[in-house]
Amino acid sequence: MNSLIIAALLLVLLGLAYQTGWARGGALATATGTKVHSRPQYHASYVAVWTLVPALIVLLLWAVFGGGITLNFIREQIPADVLAGLDANGLNALVARIHALASGYGVVGEIQPYEAAAGNALRSFQFITFLGVVAAAAVAGLGAMLYARSRITARHRARNAVERVIGFVLFACSAIAILTTAGIVASLLTEAIKFFTFINPLDFFFGTVWAPNNAATGGDYGKYGLLPLLMGTLMITVIAMCVAVPVGLMAAIYLSQYAPRQLRAVAKPIIEILAGIPTIVFGFFALVTVGPFLRDIGAAVGLNINATSALTAGVVMGIMIIPFVSSLSDDILNQVPRTLRDGAYGLGATQSETIRSVLLPAALPGIVGAFLLAVSRAVGETMIVVLAAGNSPVLRGSIFEPVATITVSIVNQLTGDTDFAGPQSLVGFALGLTLFVITLGLNIFALYIVRRFREQYE
Amino acid sequence: MTDVTASRPLSERTQLIRKNLRRRHMSETIFRALGLLAIIVALGFVALLFADILRKGVPAFTQSNLHLTATFDPEIIDVGPPPGRIAGQSEAEFRAASLKWQREVAMLNWNKVVEASLRALAPAGYEIAAKDLLTIPETDARHRLREMFVADPSLLGQTVKVDVLASANADNWIKGNIDRSLPDSQQQLKAPARALIDQFVSNGTISMGFAWSLLTNVDSRAAPASSGLLGALVGSLYMMLIVIVLAVPIGVAAAIYLEEFAPKSRLTDFIEVNINNLAAVPSIVFGLLGAAVFINYMHLPISAPLVGGLVLTLMTLPTIIIATRGALLGVSPALRQAALGMGASKTQMVFHHVLPVTFPSILTATIIGVAHALGETAPLLLIGMKAFVASVPATPLDQATALPVQIYLWQGNENRNFFESHTAAAIMVLLVLMIALNGIAIFLRSRLERRA
Numbered sequence: 001m002n003s004l005i006i007a008a009l010l011l012v013l014l015g016l017a018y019q020t021g022w023a024r025g026g027a028l029a030t031a032t033g034t035k036v037h038s039r040p041q042y043h044a045s046y047v048a049v050w051t052l053v054p055a056l057i058v059l060l061l062w063a064v065f066g067g068g069i070t071l072n073f074i075r076e077q078i079p080a081d082v083l084a085g086l087d088a089n090g091l092n093a094l095v096a097r098i099h100a101l102a103s104g105y106g107v108v109g110e111i112q113p114y115e116a117a118a119g120n121a122l123r124s125f126q127f128i129t130f131l132g133v134v135a136a137a138a139v140a141g142l143g144a145m146l147y148a149r150s151r152i153t154a155r156h157r158a159r160n161a162v163e164r165v166i167g168f169v170l171f172a173c174s175a176i177a178i179l180t181t182a183g184i185v186a187s188l189l190t191e192a193i194k195f196f197t198f199i200n201p202l203d204f205f206f207g208t209v210w211a212p213n214n215a216a217t218g219g220d221y222g223k224y225g226l227l228p229l230l231m232g233t234l235m236i237t238v239i240a241m242c243v244a245v246p247v248g249l250m251a252a253i254y255l256s257q258y259a260p261r262q263l264r265a266v267a268k269p270i271i272e273i274l275a276g277i278p279t280i281v282f283g284f285f286a287l288v289t290v291g292p293f294l295r296d297i298g299a300a301v302g303l304n305i306n307a308t309s310a311l312t313a314g315v316v317m318g319i320m321i322i323p324f325v326s327s328l329s330d331d332i333l334n335q336v337p338r339t340l341r342d343g344a345y346g347l348g349a350t351q352s353e354t355i356r357s358v359l360l361p362a363a364l365p366g367i368v369g370a371f372l373l374a375v376s377r378a379v380g381e382t383m384i385v386v387l388a389a390g391n392s393p394v395l396r397g398s399i400f401e402p403v404a405t406i407t408v409s410i411v412n413q414l415t416g417d418t419d420f421a422g423p424q425s426l427v428g429f430a431l432g433l434t435l436f437v438i439t440l441g442l443n444i445f446a447l448y449i450v451r452r453f454r455e456q457y458e
Numbered sequence: 459m460t461d462v463t464a465s466r467p468l469s470e471r472t473q474l475i476r477k478n479l480r481r482r483h484m485s486e487t488i489f490r491a492l493g494l495l496a497i498i499v500a501l502g503f504v505a506l507l508f509a510d511i512l513r514k515g516v517p518a519f520t521q522s523n524l525h526l527t528a529t530f531d532p533e534i535i536d537v538g539p540p541p542g543r544i545a546g547q548s549e550a551e552f553r554a555a556s557l558k559w560q561r562e563v564a565m566l567n568w569n570k571v572v573e574a575s576l577r578a579l580a581p582a583g584y585e586i587a588a589k590d591l592l593t594i595p596e597t598d599a600r601h602r603l604r605e606m607f608v609a610d611p612s613l614l615g616q617t618v619k620v621d622v623l624a625s626a627n628a629d630n631w632i633k634g635n636i637d638r639s640l641p642d643s644q645q646q647l648k649a650p651a652r653a654l655i656d657q658f659v660s661n662g663t664i665s666m667g668f669a670w671s672l673l674t675n676v677d678s679r680a681a682p683a684s685s686g687l688l689g690a691l692v693g694s695l696y697m698m699l700i701v702i703v704l705a706v707p708i709g710v711a712a713a714i715y716l717e718e719f720a721p722k723s724r725l726t727d728f729i730e731v732n733i734n735n736l737a738a739v740p741s742i743v744f745g746l747l748g749a750a751v752f753i754n755y756m757h758l759p760i761s762a763p764l765v766g767g768l769v770l771t772l773m774t775l776p777t778i779i780i781a782t783r784g785a786l787l788g789v790s791p792a793l794r795q796a797a798l799g800m801g802a803s804k805t806q807m808v809f810h811h812v813l814p815v816t817f818p819s820i821l822t823a824t825i826i827g828v829a830h831a832l833g834e835t836a837p838l839l840l841i842g843m844k845a846f847v848a849s850v851p852a853t854p855l856d857q858a859t860a861l862p863v864q865i866y867l868w869q870g871n872e873n874r875n876f877f878e879s880h881t882a883a884a885i886m887v888l889l890v891l892m893i894a895l896n897g898i899a900i901f902l903r904s905r906l907e908r909r910a
Contacts, residue, residue, distance in 0.1 A: 100550070108550050163805040167719055174712035174720070177733045177779065180772050184743060187750035247496045254493025263497075271500045274507075276826075276892065278833025280862045281511070281885050284869055288878060289510050319503045326500070350482050352489035373738065380740020382836035387869065407742050407836070414746070414840050420754050428840075432746040436739065443738045 002130060006059065009134055013051050013141045020145060021047030024152045038158035046158040049165055050148035055141035062133045073125050074098055077118035098122055188436060191420065191429035198423035199224050204430060210393035210404070212413065212424050221423045226434065228395040232403030235310040236317060236385060237378040239399060243318025244374060248325025249367070255326070256333045257355060268330075275323040283387030286316035291388060298400065305400040308390035314399070317384050321374050328373065332366035333359060335454065366453040372446035376439040382407040406431050511889070515882030521669035521683065522624040522632050524595050524658070528575040528603055529617040535571070537562050540611050563608055568600035575620075579663050586650040593651050594658075596623040598681035623671060624664055626683040626876040628655050632664065635875040672883060676848050677864065682873055687884055689850050693763050693843075693858030694832060700767025700854065701774055701831050706824050708771075709778030716779070717786040718808050737776035744773045745837030753841055760842040761857040769841060770831040777830065781823030785816035818906035825899035829892045835862040861888050 025043030029036045038046075074095055075083065086094065094115075100107045101119030152158065196204070198221060207225020251271065255264050291307035294315070298305030305311065336359055344354040360367070390402020393409065404412075414428040541555040572595060573588050580586070599622040606620070607613055623629075627646040630636045632655065642649060658664040675686030716733075720726035748769035752758045758765050789812050797807040838844075843863050851858035859867070865884045871877040 107548075108554050159803065163803060166805055167715075170711045170715035170719060173708045174715045174729055174779075176708055177712060177729055177736060177775065180736060180747070180775070181732050183751055184739070184747045187747055187755075188743075191750055247499050250493050250496030251500050254490070254497055258490055258493055259497070267497055267501060270504055271497075273504055274500075276829065276833075276896065277507070278835065278862055278888065278892070280833070280835045280865050281507075281889065284865065284881060284885060285507055285510060287869065288514070319507075322500050322503070350486045352486045353482065355489070376738060380742065382740070382742045383866070386836075387866075407740070410742055410746070411836065411839055414749060415842075415844050420750075429746060429750070432743055436743050439738065439740055440735060443735055447734060 005134065006137075009138060010052065010055065013055055013138065013145075014048055017048040017051035017141070017145045017148075018044040020149055021045070021152065021158075024149055025158070028152065028154050034154045036154045037156060038160075042159040042162050043152050043156075045162045046152070047145055047148045049162065051141045051145040054144040055137040058133065058137040058140050066129070066133070070122075070126070070129070071095065074118065074122060077114075077121050079114050082114065102126065184436065188429050188433040191426055192433045194420075195423050195426035195430045198426070204427075208395050210409070212427065224423065224427050224430075226406075226431075228393045229404055229406045229409050229431070231395055232310065232389065232393070233379055233405040233407075235399055235403060236314045236389065236405060237375055239311060239314025240317035240321055240378045241371070241375065243315055244321035244325050245371060247318075248322045248374075249329050251322070252326040252329035252333060253355060256330050257351065257359075268327075271326060272323045274320060275327075277320075279320065279381060279383040280387075282316050282320050283383045283385075286312050286384055286388035290316050303400065306390060306402055308388055308402050310389060310399045310401070310403045313385050313389040313403075316388060317378055317381055320381070320384065321378060324377060325370060325374050328370035329363075329367055332363045332370060332450075332453070335366070336362045363453075365449050365456075369446040369448075369450035369453065372442050372449070376442035376446070379442070380407065380435060380439050382411060386411055406435050410435070511882050511885050514879050515884075515886040517633055517635075518879035518883035519669050519672065520666045521671065522629050522659075522664050523621050523667045524599075524624050524664050525662075526572070526575045526595070526599070526620045526622055527578065527617060528571055528620050530603075530607060530613045530615060531571065531574065532615050534568075534574075535563075535566055535607065535614060537566060540608075560608060563604060566604075568604050571603055572599050579658070580654055581657070584650075584654065586654060587648075590648040590651045591654075593625055593647055594628050594655060596625045596681045596683045598622075598678070598684050601681075623681075623683045624655075626873055628664075629683055630875045631655055632659060632666075635879070669883075672880075673887075676850055677846065677859070677867070678848055679846065682871070682876060682880075685868075685880070687861065687864060687887060689847055690859050690861045690864035690884075691887075692850050693766075693847075694861045696763035696851065696854040696858065697767040697770055697860060698828055698832060700764065701770050701828055702824070704767070704771045705774045705778055705827065709775050709824075710782050710820060712775070713779045713782035713786060714808060714813070717783045718804070718812070733776050733779050737780060740836075741773055741834055742836040742840065744769050745840030747772070748837060748841045759855050759857075761845045761847070761859075762855050763851060763858045763860075764854040765841050766838050766843055766858075766860060767854065769837050770834060773834065773837065774827040774831050777827040778820075778823055781827070782816070782820050785819035785823070786812060788819075789815050818903045821906070822899045822903045825895050825902075829895040829899075832895070833862055833888065833892060835860075835866055838863050839866070861891070 021044035022040045024047075025036065025038065025040035029040065075091075077098070078094065082094075083091075097107050097115060098118045099122070101111065101115060102122040104123075204224050205226050207223060208227045209223040209225045210228045211223045213220060213222035251267075255268055259267065287308070291309070291312040294309075294312055295305050295307045340358055340362055341354055344358040349357070385405045385408050389405065389408065391404050391408055391412070392402035393404035394401075396403075410428045410431050413425055413431075420426060538559075540559050541552075543552055547555075569588075569592055573591055576591050576594065577584075580591075599620075602620065602622055606618075624632070627636075628651075631638075631647060631652060636646065645652065647655070655664065671684050672686045673691075674688055675684050676689040677687075678685040712733075716726060716730060720729075748765055752765045752768060753760055793811055793815065794807055797811040798804075802810065838860055843859050844867065845857060845859070846867070847857045847859050849856075861884070865881055865888065868877050868881040868884060871880075
């Protein structure tokens, strides 16, 4: 109800202001023979901006401070002796009862006389303050509207003013990107620093045992060694690259150099479907199909492969990254100038010789960049690993055993409770910071290489 | 003489060249075959993935229904009439009275009603313990009957036909998800119950139907066979709405500023580098940001689609900004110069001439970004959307879960036999939604571009 009235007020103000500006601007154009600087709609928008901003400021102030003012009013209505006998919860319950009475909904149980009085007082207080706020917003808006209207003259540069406002809004939107990065860095840093007040950074970065103690069981905090997680991440990433790079690169070469047009038109989008599939789906696929399959193969050749292992997660992650590698490599191969290729053909090289000894060396920096971007994608991947890697944070070398990665441990430590008091959950941010720094480094380096490569041929 | 001296070394050379050529052509063929192999492997993975999900998920779309004839026996349902509205009673007091009546109704032994109707369906004198008999229908059968009675108390003493779901274990048994040859000790259902189920199937008391409950029910722990995706679908819908409402205007505005208005300065360079890096930050880091800023610092409600939507917005923004910038960059300079030449200001040029041309690309990028956000799981786990929620969220501030998180929760369920196909079915729903979104994007782009 209230929000409807406020929305209606704002709409009315907007319409009125726009109309006022339009009429004034239009009147100038027809009344005087002089040329008017801006067209009527700019005058209208100019007045509308001037009207809405003050009204919104008034409403915003009430939204921020109104709750506290109302609470204070209710406390004043409660007799002092009752107030003295209440703790925080009792006070909240009483305030809720008074609110229920004021809204006319009624409450269960006997109504104390002071409650009824407070309810009535609150009802009239709410009504009056609401009227007051609406009136204040309307007055502020109308006043600003009249002022803006008075400034409209034939030479008034309304368009420039409106465009300045638009420009500011556009800039504010792009600043959100910076704010996001700043938010990520600030939140990761502050929480990670809190974590390092519990645990020595040296023990974290060079510790070989990952055994956090549950917050509920008490005792000491446990051990937070990063190395087992780093090892798991590294193993899975290497396996993923071993799958993705040969398949992705060869697919890109074949599609861009050999494939007939029809095959390319069909195969390229189908491979790129892999990039759009949610990672949780890959995780499920790994868990219920690839894992048991690898285990059975292992059993057939006499290897003991766990169904959830670094190998399972790595292979499936490799499949996920194939389109990433192939489309980036495809782009880069297409950027190599035609003249290089034609030169090689002119010397009598076969197609594969051209590709191997001319195209690939020329495209190498770009492909390395694509490779690094794919690595950073693999390092930050979460759901496949959560489902299929087995979550066993122990430092060991076998790829057939369950492992845990940085991302898995973040999920394990931070789901459940969000009490950021102990190192048990704060370690998630230290891990997040590590992950952020690793991926950021890889990305910056990769983008640098790719850009250098582009400049070479442009 | 010249013939002999010239032809001999020539033929030797030719042989050498021929041999060499054969080797080179051989390696050419091998290289080419490797390329083709890579394509086949990649396409094979796609086919394998989809075939696997389909094979596992399709059976979950049919579910066994049990057609009961339930009698609301007044001897079992021993409760007074519901309270009416008394004059002068406040709303709160009336609610308290009717809640008290509902509690009394809930205290009745509704299992007896279910049991009686099942015994009526079984052959006369069939020996089965009540406990085993009740393993056949889903545990929520009694709630169904109770809700029917609460909604219409005049049913007392009447006999009505009710369709309830068979329990998850019964469903497994019927579909053969569980090995029928396993010994009794490893079966979830007792022998008499299994035999009775087979009889029910053969005489049509149990029939297979499309599993609407998968789409119209919320998640349930007590009654796994009736658990559905509705809550998760609504949660995801709220988040997508928030992403569309916030990410699209902000993203497009930011792209316009950076591409059209930004002066070449350190600051704008910095913003640019920032956006490129944000696009590559792992999604889980956005989850950490959400947990620290939105929940721990701003105290927004935990598990709420609002927070999930905000986190996904921040994640989607770079994608939309980069795509929109690409689209703006592709607009021909002639269009800009024509507009400027006719006396348009820069703002007018951008908003009246450049932006409309880029509309199809922006739309496509937006839909693809939203589809990507729809499938994102990891950041949502960190802001508490992993909680078990057995209701449809009424507002974006209520506790909710999302489609991919529901998949995550179901794959971890203990009743593997039943939930493996249930999870695959949920994945199918998610993939259908994503394919539909991408299809819309492709359709709109081709349509709008043709018109432009």
